[in-house]
Amino acid sequence: QNYPLYIRSIPTENELKFHYTVHTSLDVVDEKISAMGKALVDQRELYLGLLYPTEDYKVYGYVTNSKVKFVMVVDSSNTALRDNEIRSMFRKLHNSYTDIMCNPFYNPGDRIHSRAFDNMVNSMMMQVC
Amino acid sequence: ITEVCGAKRVGYFGPAQFYIALKLIAAAQSGFPVRIESIKNELPLPRFMALKNVSEVRYGTPAELHGVKFQVPHATLEKKSYKRTDEGDKQEPKSPPMSPICSPPASPSTYQRIPLSYGYSKSRSGLEQQHGAPYEVRHSTHQQDGPSSGSYGAKPAVACSTLNRSLSVEREQQDSSAHYSDDPWRITEEQRDYYINQFRSLQPDLNSFISGSVAKNFFTKSKLPIPELSHIWELSDVDCDGALTLPEFCAAFHLVVARKNGYQLPEALPETLLPEYLQAASLKPMRDSALFESYSETLPGGQQARDFSRTEVRRSEEVPDNSALLQDAKKDEKQALKVNTALKTIPKEFQHLTVKTAAQESNALRARPRSRSYSSTSIEDAMKKGEEPPTPPPRPQKSHSRASSLDLNKIFQQNTQAVRSGWLPPPPPALPPRPSVSQTEQVSEVELHPQMNRPPSQAEENSSAKKEVVLSQPPSKPARRKLRTEVQGLETPELSPTINVTSSLTAVKPHLPVQKQSSKQKRAIQTAIRKNKEANAVLTRLNSELQQQLKEVHKERIALETQLEQLRPVTVL
Numbered sequence: 101q102n103y104p105l106y107i108r109s110i111p112t113e114n115e116l117k118f119h120y121t122v123h124t125s126l127d128v129v130d131e132k133i134s135a136m137g138k139a140l141v142d143q144r145e146l147y148l149g150l151l152y153p154t155e156d157y158k159v160y161g162y163v164t165n166s167k168v169k170f171v172m173v174v175d176s177s178n179t180a181l182r183d184n185e186i187r188s189m190f191r192k193l194h195n196s197y198t199d200i201m202c203n204p205f206y207n208p209g210d211r212i213h214s215r216a217f218d219n220m221v222n223s224m225m226m227q228v229c
Numbered sequence: 230i231t232e233v234c235g236a237k238r239v240g241y242f243g244p245a246q247f248y249i250a251l252k253l254i255a256a257a258q259s260g261f262p263v264r265i266e267s268i269k270n271e272l273p274l275p276r277f278m279a280l281k282n283v284s285e286v287r288y289g290t291p292a293e294l295h296g297v298k299f300q301v302p303h304a305t306l307e308k309k310s311y312k313r314t315d316e317g318d319k320q321e322p323k324s325p326p327m328s329p330i331c332s333p334p335a336s337p338s339t340y341q342r343i344p345l346s347y348g349y350s351k352s353r354s355g356l357e358q359q360h361g362a363p364y365e366v367r368h369s370t371h372q373q374d375g376p377s378s379g380s381y382g383a384k385p386a387v388a389c390s391t392l393n394r395s396l397s398v399e400r401e402q403q404d405s406s407a408h409y410s411d412d413p414w415r416i417t418e419e420q421r422d423y424y425i426n427q428f429r430s431l432q433p434d435l436n437s438f439i440s441g442s443v444a445k446n447f448f449t450k451s452k453l454p455i456p457e458l459s460h461i462w463e464l465s466d467v468d469c470d471g472a473l474t475l476p477e478f479c480a481a482f483h484l485v486v487a488r489k490n491g492y493q494l495p496e497a498l499p500e501t502l503l504p505e506y507l508q509a510a511s512l513k514p515m516r517d518s519a520l521f522e523s524y525s526e527t528l529p530g531g532q533q534a535r536d537f538s539r540t541e542v543r544r545s546e547e548v549p550d551n552s553a554l555l556q557d558a559k560k561d562e563k564q565a566l567k568v569n570t571a572l573k574t575i576p577k578e579f580q581h582l583t584v585k586t587a588a589q590e591s592n593a594l595r596a597r598p599r600s601r602s603y604s605s606t607s608i609e610d611a612m613k614k615g616e617e618p619p620t621p622p623p624r625p626q627k628s629h630s631r632a633s634s635l636d637l638n639k640i641f642q643q644n645t646q647a648v649r650s651g652w653l654p655p656p657p658p659a660l661p662p663r664p665s666v667s668q669t670e671q672v673s674e675v676e677l678h679p680q681m682n683r684p685p686s687q688a689e690e691n692s693s694a695k696k697e698v699v700l701s702q703p704p705s706k707p708a709r710r711k712l713r714t715e716v717q718g719l720e721t722p723e724l725s726p727t728i729n730v731t732s733s734l735t736a737v738k739p740h741l742p743v744q745k746q747s748s749k750q751k752r753a754i755q756t757a758i759r760k761n762k763e764a765n766a767v768l769t770r771l772n773s774e775l776q777q778q779l780k781e782v783h784k785e786r787i788a789l790e791t792q793l794e795q796l797r798p799v800t801v802l
């Protein structure tokens with residue numbers, strides 16, 4: 101049931117590896133969700149250093165109120181990224197996602213084809229890389 | 230024909246030659262001899278069998294040219310009207326001075342945003358040049374899709390030899406800064422009236438929203454594929470609240486119409502379809518035509534264009550980047566810009582712009598509990614119960630004869646009349662005094678607004694769930710007049726102004742507004758209106774979030790129930 105609604109990576113080599121990473125991190129996210137009894141309104145994050153250190157990248161997670169999960173994989177060498185920036189990125193993602201939700205032609209659970217969303221994600225990724 | 234129109238002599242088909250050639254073809258097809266003079270006859274439209282796109286070319290004789298608008302809603306996107314002022318000057322096109330004018334059309338790159346005065350310059354020996362090729366080219370610049378622009382780029386090269394889908398020209402000879410022409414993304418008068426009628430059929434109150442589900446049903450009837458409809462919605466719902474206001478609806482409908490006629494959808498909403506632009510423009514057809522000529526034309530038409538281009542610049546970065554607004558920095562920027570644009574544009578739009586500002590500020594300010602579609606229960610009564618597809622009855626008649634198009638003109642005349650009579654109450658003389666009153670207010674209003682924003686949210690949420698914010702010009706004028714006596718000031722609970730607003734608005738009378746209203750009360754009411762609107766937005770967002778959660782819960786429940794079913798036989802044994 102945890103099928104991806106949207107997946108995008110830059111740069112595009114090793115894409116499969118990122119897909120795999122995201123998929124495995126879903127387990128951790130689920131674990132965190134079940135651990136949290138209340139205080140559901142919080143924005144959540146995976147702990148850093150999730151994966152084997154040789155890979156040196158970090159995986160962040162975020163869950164919306166409607167159990168839609170956002171997973172972000174970033175390069176550890178990019179030390180400029182701080183917690184707040186990650187949070188703001190997730191917030192932007194969430195906002196774009198809700199914009200898509202507003203569209204009555206979008207059925208929740210469909211893959212996301214919105215060009216506005218694509219543009220937003222691309223610009224965000226450009227910003228970081 | 231080639232020889233007569235002068236192409237042989239000049240060596241190519243420039244626009245002038247092309248027009249003459251087409252007219253001669255029409256003449257030949259209707260049996261007239263092929264001569265220059267035969268162009269002067271009123272000719273039926275030439276038939277081009279070989280073209281896969283059945284499009285028509287409409288020729289205007291000189292008598293028809295002045296002040297006549299050739300508009301048919303869906304057809305406007307397909308037709309090109311050729312207008313000529315002076316038949317005698319037909320000899321001119323053959324002369325070499327025309328060649329420098331004709332050669333630019335060959336270069337697409339120069340036509341990024343050609344001001345339309347270029348097309349209308351009278352200096353060209355009285356012969357109006359409607360550039361067929363440049364319009365195709367400019368059309369191609371609107372298409373930001375890669376493949377479509379490629380295909381359209383190829384078209385200007387063959388524009389002279391084939392009849393492409395062409396654009397219509399709304400004709401106002403007196404208007405040198407002609408905004409209304411060949412832009413496929415510009416909504417013409419009849420189109421607007423048609424859209425307004427459709428809006429009315431879905432939602433009787435012209436100043437309220439169409440909910441997402443209602444709009445979805447409506448646009449689904451147009452039989453466009455869902456992803457395209459989804460994209461159209463994305464483009465037209467600029468405040469992303471899951472509902473369409475009248476200008477948003479017009480934009481969406483216009484995009485649907487364009488798409489059905491084969492235009493590719495743009496990546497970003499064109500300037501002429503922006504809600505502010507449409508709201509500004511929408512006020513024009515509601516006045517007398519005389520006023521239309523004098524007031525809206527002589528008004529800063531150029532200024533309008535400037536401001537709207539400015540808002541368009543803001544918008545173009547806003548629309549694709551909507552959610553990327555960093556909350557504080559850009560909000561201030563927007564506020565400042567909107568205040569500027571508000572001050573300069575026609576006074577009537579002030580309210581609309583500020584309310585839009587309010588809506589957008591409410592977007593930006595909150596850690597958003599975003600909205601999904603409006604709850605459909607409130608709009609059930611307004612919904613069409615699935616009758617004939619509103620992709621309008623006129624539309625299927627693609628193969629036009631002039632007779633049928635004239636019938637359509639009559640239909641829209643009637644609609645126009647209905648609309649005009651309905652909207653005529655706001656008397657034109659009221660306009661000029663207003664800027665002085667409202668101008669000073671607007672700045673203070675916008676400043677008041679951010680402070681008002683936070684406190685009332687809680688109070689409003691409980692009470693204003695049912696209240697509709699009405700933004701229209703005519704009802705609010707008498708409303709303010711009545712409220713002047715009733716509302717004491719801002720200190721009274723915000724609820725009372727809103728209650729008064731809704732109650733008085735039910736009795737709309739076309740009074741002459743009293744210009745000497747206390748600005749304070751006006752301001753109070755407008756802030757109250759804005760607060761209500763924000764509260765509405767918040768509530769709808771909450772509602773949609775909750776609905777989403779409900780859906781999830783339903784799914785879980787179903788899963789659990791099926792599990793239970795499976796387990797039961799085991800336990801029985």
